[in-house]
Amino acid sequence: MAFTRLHTPKGTRDYLPDEVERYRSVEDELREIFGLWGYQEVRSPTIEFLEALSRGVGRGLVDTIFKFQDFDGKILALRPEMTAPVARIVTTRMLSVPEPIRLFYMSNVFRYRQPYVEREREFWQAGAELIGCNTSEADGEILSLLVSSLRKLGLKEVRVDVGHASLLKDLLKATGLDDEKQGSLRNLLAYRDEVRLEEFMDQSSFPAGLKEAILQLSCSRRLDEVSSISLGSSEYGNADDHLKSLLDINDVLADYGIKNLVFFDFSLVRKIEYYTGMVFEASVPNLGLPLGGGGRYDDLIKKHGKLKLPATGFALEIEKCLRALAAQGTQMSQKTKTKILVSSKFRNAALEAVTALHNAGVIALLDVMKGGEKKIVEYAKLAGIDYVVFVDSSLEKPAKVHDIRSDVSRNELIESFLQSVGGSS
Amino acid sequence: MKRQIRIAIPSKGRLKQPSIQLLQYAGIDILEQGRAYVFQISDSRFQVIFARAFDIPVYVHYGAVDVGITGHDLILERESDVHELLDLGFGKCRLVVAALEDSPINSINDISGVARVATEYPNLSRRYFQGLGKQVEILELRGNSELAPKLGLAQVIVDVCSSGETLRKNNLKAIATILTSTCRLACNKIAYRTFETEIKELLDSLRQGGM
Numbered sequence: 001m002a003f004t005r006l007h008t009p010k011g012t013r014d015y016l017p018d019e020v021e022r023y024r025s026v027e028d029e030l031r032e033i034f035g036l037w038g039y040q041e042v043r044s045p046t047i048e049f050l051e052a053l054s055r056g057v058g059r060g061l062v063d064t065i066f067k068f069q070d071f072d073g074k075i076l077a078l079r080p081e082m083t084a085p086v087a088r089i090v091t092t093r094m095l096s097v098p099e100p101i102r103l104f105y106m107s108n109v110f111r112y113r114q115p116y117v118e119r120e121r122e123f124w125q126a127g128a129e130l131i132g133c134n135t136s137e138a139d140g141e142i143l144s145l146l147v148s149s150l151r152k153l154g155l156k157e158v159r160v161d162v163g164h165a166s167l168l169k170d171l172l173k174a175t176g177l178d179d180e181k182q183g184s185l186r187n188l189l190a191y192r193d194e195v196r197l198e199e200f201m202d203q204s205s206f207p208a209g210l211k212e213a214i215l216q217l218s219c220s221r222r223l224d225e226v227s228s229i230s231l232g233s234s235e236y237g238n239a240d241d242h243l244k245s246l247l248d249i250n251d252v253l254a255d256y257g258i259k260n261l262v263f264f265d266f267s268l269v270r271k272i273e274y275y276t277g278m279v280f281e282a283s284v285p286n287l288g289l290p291l292g293g294g295g296r297y298d299d300l301i302k303k304h305g306k307l308k309l310p311a312t313g314f315a316l317e318i319e320k321c322l323r324a325l326a327a328q329g330t331q332m333s334q335k336t337k338t339k340i341l342v343s344s345k346f347r348n349a350a351l352e353a354v355t356a357l358h359n360a361g362v363i364a365l366l367d368v369m370k371g372g373e374k375k376i377v378e379y380a381k382l383a384g385i386d387y388v389v390f391v392d393s394s395l396e397k398p399a400k401v402h403d404i405r406s407d408v409s410r411n412e413l414i415e416s417f418l419q420s421v422g423g424s425s
Numbered sequence: 426m427k428r429q430i431r432i433a434i435p436s437k438g439r440l441k442q443p444s445i446q447l448l449q450y451a452g453i454d455i456l457e458q459g460r461a462y463v464f465q466i467s468d469s470r471f472q473v474i475f476a477r478a479f480d481i482p483v484y485v486h487y488g489a490v491d492v493g494i495t496g497h498d499l500i501l502e503r504e505s506d507v508h509e510l511l512d513l514g515f516g517k518c519r520l521v522v523a524a525l526e527d528s529p530i531n532s533i534n535d536i537s538g539v540a541r542v543a544t545e546y547p548n549l550s551r552r553y554f555q556g557l558g559k560q561v562e563i564l565e566l567r568g569n570s571e572l573a574p575k576l577g578l579a580q581v582i583v584d585v586c587s588s589g590e591t592l593r594k595n596n597l598k599a600i601a602t603i604l605t606s607t608c609r610l611a612c613n614k615i616a617y618r619t620f621e622t623e624i625k626e627l628l629d630s631l632r633q634g635g636m
Contacts, residue, residue: 159618159619161618190508191508191509191510192508192509192510192612192617193508193509193510193511193512195511195512196512221621263618265618283615283618284615285615285619287488287615288486288487288488288489288613288614288615288616289486289487289488289615290614290615
């Protein structure tokens with residue numbers, strides 16, 4: 001097979017009408033619910049200065065950013081995610097807007113990956129950010145909006161797993177182990193290998209109380225369960241405060257009625273580094289990858305300006321949501337609208353009919369082929385058209401309506417035909 | 426929602442038999458052998474799928490199967506984000522850099538210029554040499570990389586070595602160890618959340634089976 005530049009580059013693709021329609025229906029649902037919750041949409045440029053995009057996101061993500069040079073030598077990049085652009089927008093353009101600020105976005109993002117690991121390099125995210133507030137109510141709202149959004153799409157058995165970025169960091173640090181050993185401990189927690197985790201801790205010399213706490217946290221699956229864990233030591237950074245903040249969030253979730261959908265995962269880490277508080281991932285049983293996630297990031301916005309603004313938010317991958325819906329056998333409610341092709345030897349009459357159909361909110365196409373009746377019907381069959389209407393010299397006269405599905409023609413006035421296809425006038 | 430737990434095990438090679446045995450000890454017998462890749466087994470709660478050990482990390486990562494038996498080295502090579510619930514102990518091996526017995530290369534530092542490295546492990550090799558600040562040209566092969574030095578295709582290879590027998594047979598010597606590995610029970614992260622009870626039962630029977 002010859003290489004041709006008419007293909008799209010690895011990890012990118014075209015979206016044909018059917019797929020765009022599915023994407024749109026997800027986007028429309030999300031836009032509606034984000035809007036109802038008072039979130040407002042923002043857009044940012046696809047290309048930005050590398051420096052603005054890479055602040056605080058961490059080496060791992062920076063390595064995946066597509067970078068290139070502007071004509072004046074500055075380094076530009078394609079956005080790998082949307083939280084940093086939103087942070088930049090808030091600190092540079094929205095200084096006079098009272099906090100908390102609720103924003104959302106729907107954007108394509110870009111990540112370079114080794115072509116060896118075949119993954120998408122351009123994909124679409126929908127996300128919401130609640131900025132300027134560090135209460136558990138804010139975190140609870142974000143989690144609840146996440147759950148409500150996924151449910152609105154028609155997904156069943158949605159669950160969210162919550163961890164805490166600083167709790168894990170502080171406790172690892174408190175062990176006093178060197179970086180390599182801390183890395184091993186973090187890996188063992190992520191592996192969920194409880195036997196080796198215990199062995200490893202038995203062989204390490206850090207306080208027994210801390211070992212006990214780490215084991216207990218690692219075994220806890222519900223936010224409630226962490227209440228029984230006592231760290232009782234100020235040597236563990238702010239670990240006690242972090243635990244308490246998780247319990248506070250749990251209380252908020254109880255009031256939202258989604259406590260039973262939210263689980264605790266001590267080992268949960270996100271690939272982006274700016275998180276300081278709760279971190280989470282949403283999933284459904286039928287799909288092996290998370291649909292999206294997010295968390296609290298209280299220090300990121302300060303890196304973009306003078307303001308220290310605490311914030312919390314999430315991003316969903318639209319493709320994954322669609323795949324999850326397909327895996328659950330749920331079709332997005334496709335608005336199947338009747339499609340009508342209008343043809344006539346009398347162009348002004350045809351145009352008049354098309355306009356009348358459009359005004360009634362019905363999809364109508366004007367025949368531009370100037371072929372014979374047979375050819376037009378043939379095209380209509382292949383193009384997914386429901387009716388072909390052959391209009392006479394005026395709309396006063398009955399038109400010949402050809403029902404493509406039954407392949408039967410009848411003579412009918414446009415006005416009564418309009419009523420039969422559910423036109424709104 | 427309850428459905429069968431899907432377990433992937435290696436379809437050939439040195440990890441296949443120990444994997445089948447391990448499941449047997451745990452009370453899961455594979456009843457039907459044949460040309461199919463999905464097998465009937467004695468315990469209806471599970472389904473066994475045979476796959477290439479190299480691909481099992483990918484299957485698990487994407488959730489095509491819930492758990493899989495595969496090497497730690499392969500999980501790292503395929504950059505799969507999975508739980509490693511259990512170190513199964515068997516399939517012990519080292520990922521080594523090796524050169525011909527009579528080559529002047531006795532350690533990594535002896536590699537001069539831009540050496541060509543033949544390997545089935547391009548990712549781990551690239552990362553290893555990058556970490557050392559060594560420039561190398563990675564040549565990805567599908568198996569039998571031990572042939573490459575003899576044919577002058579590459580100065581060194583990166584490959585797994587369990588007893589050292591294959592290296593010796595091909596007049597190769599290990600000059601550095603990149604990592605040591607054993608077989609793991611890998612688990613899809615979402616599957617673990619959804620089926621923790623069932624998967625823990627599997628873990629318990631594997632442990633009781635005298636693993």
